[in-house]
Amino acid sequence: xxxxxxxxDTRIAFFSMEIGINSRMPTYGGGLGILAGDLLRSxxxxxxxxxxxxxxxxxxxxxxRLDAKGNQIELPTDWRIDDFATLMAxxxxxxxxxxxxxxxxxxxxxxxxxGYQVPIYFLDTNIFKNDISDKRITYYLYGGxxxxxxxxxxxxxxxxxxxxxxxxxxxxxxHHMNEGHSALVTLELIKKMKEDKPEYKDGQILKLAREQCIxxxxxxxxxxHDRFPVxxxxxxxxxxxxxxxxxxxxxxDELNMTILALDHSKYINGVAKKHGEISRDMxxxxxxxxxxxxxxxxxxTSDPFRKLYDECIGGWRKxxxxxxxxxxxxxxxxxQAHAEAKRLLIDFVNAKHNAGMDYDxxxxxxxxxxxxxxxxxxxxxxxxxxxxxxxxxxxxxIILAGKAHPSDAEGKELIKTxxxxxxxxxxxxxxxxxxxxxxxxxKLIIPGVDVWLNTPKRxxxxxxxxxxxxxxxxxxxxxxxxxxxxxGCMEGVTGWAIGSVxxxxxxxxxxxxxxxxxxxxxxxxxFYGDKEAWAQIxxxxxxxxxxxxxxxxxxxxxLLNAYHV
Ligand SMILES: *Cc1c(COP(=O)(O)O)cnc(C)c1O
Numbered sequence: 100x101x102x103x104x105x106x107x108d109t110r111i112a113f114f115s116m117e118i119g120i121n122s123r124m125p126t127y128g129g130g131l132g133i134l135a136g137d138l139l140r141s142x143x144x145x146x147x148x149x150x151x152x153x154x155x156x157x158x159x160x161x162x163x164r165l166d167a168k169g170n171q172i173e174l175p176t177d178w179r180i181d182d183f184a185t186l187m188a189x190x191x192x193x194x195x196x197x198x199x200x201x202x203x204x205x206x207x208x209x210x211x212x213x214g215y216q217v218p219i220y221f222l223d224t225n226i227f228k229n230d231i232s233d234k235r236i237t238y239y240l241y242g243g244x245x246x247x248x249x250x251x252x253x254x255x256x257x258x259x260x261x262x263x264x265x266x267x268x269x270x271x272x273x274h275h276m277n278e279g280h281s282a283l284v285t286l287e288l289i290k291k292m293k294e295d296k297p298e299y300k301d302g303q304i305l306k307l308a309r310e311q312c313i314x315x316x317x318x319x320x321x322x323x324h325d326r327f328p329v330x331x332x333x334x335x336x337x338x339x340x341x342x343x344x345x346x347x348x349x350x351x352d353e354l355n356m357t358i359l360a361l362d363h364s365k366y367i368n369g370v371a372k373k374h375g376e377i378s379r380d381m382x383x384x385x386x387x388x389x390x391x392x393x394x395x396x397x398x399x400t401s402d403p404f405r406k407l408y409d410e411c412i413g414g415w416r417k418x419x420x421x422x423x424x425x426x427x428x429x430x431x432x433x434x435q436a437h438a439e440a441k442r443l444l445i446d447f448v449n450a451k452h453n454a455g456m457d458y459d460x461x462x463x464x465x466x467x468x469x470x471x472x473x474x475x476x477x478x479x480x481x482x483x484x485x486x487x488x489x490x491x492x493x494x495x496x497i498i499l500a501g502k503a504h505p506s507d508a509e510g511k512e513l514i515k516t517x518x519x520x521x522x523x524x525x526x527x528x529x530x531x532x533x534x535x536x537x538x539x540x541x542k543l544i545i546p547g548v549d550v551w552l553n554t555p556k557r558x559x560x561x562x563x564x565x566x567x568x569x570x571x572x573x574x575x576x577x578x579x580x581x582x583x584x585x586x587g588c589m590e591g592v593t594g595w596a597i598g599s600v601x602x603x604x605x606x607x608x609x610x611x612x613x614x615x616x617x618x619x620x621x622x623x624x625x626f627y628g629d630k631e632a633w634a635q636i637x638x639x640x641x642x643x644x645x646x647x648x649x650x651x652x653x654x655x656x657x658l659l660n661a662y663h664v
Contacts, residue, residue, distance in 0.1 A: 104148040104215075106267040111149040111662050112274050113139070114259050114281035116251070117160075117240055118153045118219060120207065122539035124183055125159035125176040126221070128240050129468045129502075130564055131317055133538060134370075134650075135277055137395040137564075138657075139219065141650040143211030144417070147658065150268055152259040152281075154251060155180055155205060155223035158238040163502045163535045169518030171503055171511050180205050184221055189265035193258045194338030195250065200233045201226050202258045204266065212397075212417060220266070222258055241504070249327050249335050252356065256283025257339065260291070273662055275313040276364070279325055279356035285312055285363035286340070286348070305363070313661045314364035316357060316387070318561045319377045320472065325356040361385045366661040370562040371583050377558050388660060391583055392562040393653035396422065396645060399568040401443075401546035403436035419649040422571070425641035430634035437546075437573050437637065444547025448498060454531045456496050461626045464548030464574075466500035466536050467565055469510040475501060476513060477554040479520040480611045486527040488615060493623040496529040498544055500536035541565065546572035549626065553578035554597065554614065556605040571645040573637035577617065579610065587648060593640045595622060 117132030118139065127133055135151070142149045159176030166172065184205035192199040205221040224236040236250045259281065263271060274284050288308045292299070299307075317323065332354040333345050350358055361367060361382055368388045369375035375389025396419040400408065408415045411428045415421045425433075441458060448454045456462070469475055478497065479485065489495045499517065503510030514532070521530045533540060545551060551569035553560070553576060560582035567583065569576060575594035578584045588596050597614045598605065625632050 104146075106150075107270050109148045109150050109268050110270060110272045111147070112259075112263055112268065112271045113149055113151040113277060114255060114274065114284055115151065115153050115277035116255060116280035117156075118151060119538055120183075120209065120219070122537045123178065124180075124207075125162070125178055125537075126153065126156040126240070127538075128160055128504075131278060134392055134394075134564055137393070137398065137650040138654060139209050139217050140211070140395040140398055141393075141654040143209045143215055143217040144213070145651065145654060146211065146213065146215040147217070147654060147662075149217055149662075150263065150271075151217065151219040152255065152263065153219065153221055154240075154255055155221040155225070155237045156240045157223065157225050160240045161502075161505055162537075165514065165518075165532065165534045167518075169515040169532070171514055173505050180221060180223070183207055187220070187266060189262070190226070191258060191261040191265050193253055193261065195233070195253060195335055197338060198233075199338075200224055200236065200250075200254070200258075201228050202254060202262060204262050220259075220262060222254055222262060224254060245327055246331060246335070248325060249331060249354075252280055252283055252325070253335065253339075256281045256285075257287045260284055260287040264291075272311060273313055274311055275315070275657075275661070276360050277315055278317050278323075279314075279360050282314075282356040282360040282363075285359060288312070289363075309363055309365045312360070312364040313366045313368075313657075314360040315368050315370065315390075316360075316378050316561075317370055318559075319374065319381060320470075320559055326353040327356075328353060357382070368661070371586065373558065373585050374561040374582065377561075390653060390656045390660065391586060391648070392564050392567070393648050393650040394564050394567045394571070396571055396649040396651065399542065399545075400571050401436075401440045401542065403439035404546065404572050407432050407436045419651050420646055422646040422649075423642050425638055425645075428638065428641075430631070430638055433573050433637050433641070434630070434634050437549075440546040440572060441549070442547075444498070444543055447543060448531050448533070451533070452531045454496075454529060456529055456531075460494045460496045460529075461550075461623060462548045463495060463497045463550050463552050463577075464499075464544055464569075465497070465552045465554075466533075466541065466544050467553075467563075469501040469503040469513055470507065471509050471513065472556045472559040474554045474556060474607070474610075475499065476517055476520065477607065477611055477614065478552065479517065479524070480607065481615065482520065482523060484615045486524065488619045488623065489528045492619050493627040494528075495618075495623070498531055498533065498548060500533040500540060500544060502536055541568065545569050546574060548574060550574065550594075550622065551576045551578075553584070554610065555579055555581055557581045557598075567644070567648040570640045570648065573641050575636050575640045577614070577622065579605065583648060587644050589639070589643065591621070592636065593644050594636070 119127030119133035119136040161173040164172040
């Protein structure tokens with residue numbers, strides 16, 4: 100078997116607070132972590148000499164139960180990291196306040212299509228020698244307060260760099276920070292360089308450090324950018340930096356992790372063309388490029404479509420550009436594969452919820468984190484209109500899923516409101532809200548619906564990736580023109596837009612009207628009246644979009660623009 104690169108040959112280190120490997124390893128929250136997993140899956144397939152660092156999340160990301168009223172109940176997810184990963188011998192420590200917190204690492208090897216292995220290290224403070232509160236630093240994903248978050252970021256950034264060195268990765272040339280959570284990587288690199296090259300001036304050191312750092316920003320939503328009060332930073336970092344050094348990296352009385360990463364990175368990118376633009380407006384003066392996200396094409400393809408592609412597009416597993424050839428895959432094959440994926444979903448929904456859904460009814464899907472800007476309830480905003488369309492144009496059934504962040508009271512309320520909507524619609528439009536949205540459920544829901552809906556408030560959807568998972572399964576999107584859909588939407592060819600690009604802000608009632616109009620006048624008439632045209636759309640969706648919005652292309656763009664070493 101082809102083994103991975105040797106440690107000395109590994110040139111790139113990737114740091115991410117969360118990495119989604121599979122649904123049995125609950126070390127991810129949503130889009131960001133799953134994207135990190137897809138990036139590494141593609142690196143493994145393409146033998147990219149990369150190593151990844153993340154946190155162990157010993158107690159697992161919360162799993163979601165929903166009671167009859169839609170109240171979200173959060174349960175810890177039981178899992179043992181030693182079922183999946185191997186404990187490494189080296190230990191490192193990070194100075195926190197007046198003590199040293201010890202860190203160990205678990206190695207998971209992600210194996211690519213040709214046997215090449217990319218190591219992923221899970222940093223873990225749950226060690227006998229740490230006191231009880233320090234053991235908890237790596238327990239929860241995004242749990243706790245600002246203090247807990249900064250502790251985690253010290254372990255990830257400072258501890259991450261130290262651990263790679265202790266493990267024998269002595270030739271890392273590029274440090275890729277996936278979101279600002281790992282921005283402390285930059286300070287540890289500078290510290291190391293100062294020790295190695297005492298003759299260098301600060302300016303030279305900074306230049307050298309910047310050469311080595313890559314930063315990807317993932318969201319225009321303010322809450323996604325970590326900022327810590329200076330007194331908190333000084334308290335936790337006091338064993339690591341002098342007060343004056345902390346002052347130097349703070350802005351406006353805060354330690355801002357995005358600014359820290361921006362200031363120390365030579366290559367910076369947003370995750371779609373439009374998001375690059377938005378980020379340049381948010382952070383003027385920084386040279387922010389963009390690399391549009393992609394999803395791992397084999398991982399997100401349902402079994403029926405894998406079979407079809409294996410039969411009709413020989414090389415697609417190794418080379419997703421081949422998916423362009425879907426243009427000559429027989430449409431009957433595509434329709435049949437989709438019908439099979441749909442049957443699996445409808446059977447699941449009926450068995451679990453006694454939903455009474457059927458195979459032939461037009462099925463709309465919506466699943467992602469329940470955050471207010473994503474407007475999961477937009478489709479229910481005018482129920483009379485929705486019922487009218489279902490009665491007069493063609494029946495509709497809707498499948499939803501998504502977790503609200505445990506501290507997001509508004510998001511939790513929204514789920515309850517949707518449960519009320521579901522009740523009201525009961526007789527006319529069947530709707531189910533599936534609990535505990537995770538990667539496994541995503542693989543069932545997304546390929547199984549007929550149209551994938553996305554209704555974020557512009558311009559807050561940096562990229563979005565679930566629509567890309569849909570297109571590899573021949574499922575067209577109906578979406579607000581934001582994020583990746585600005586690049587992927589060919590109206591009436593790969594799906595449909597809601598609203599226009601011209602309006603600067605989203606207007607809920609206008610967007611809802613547009614959504615209903617499109618369902619009523621274009622989508623439902625075609626679905627029920629013109630199967631040939633519908634199959635054509637599915638085919639174009641695969642050929643034009645999945646051949647581009649995959650993580651192999653994304654990694655190649657990182658290699659071209661950022662990783663070149
Ligand atoms: C793909 C995915 C997401 C991200 O969905 P978006 O539409 O990009 O927000 C979130 N959660 C799970 C489980 C996913 O598979």
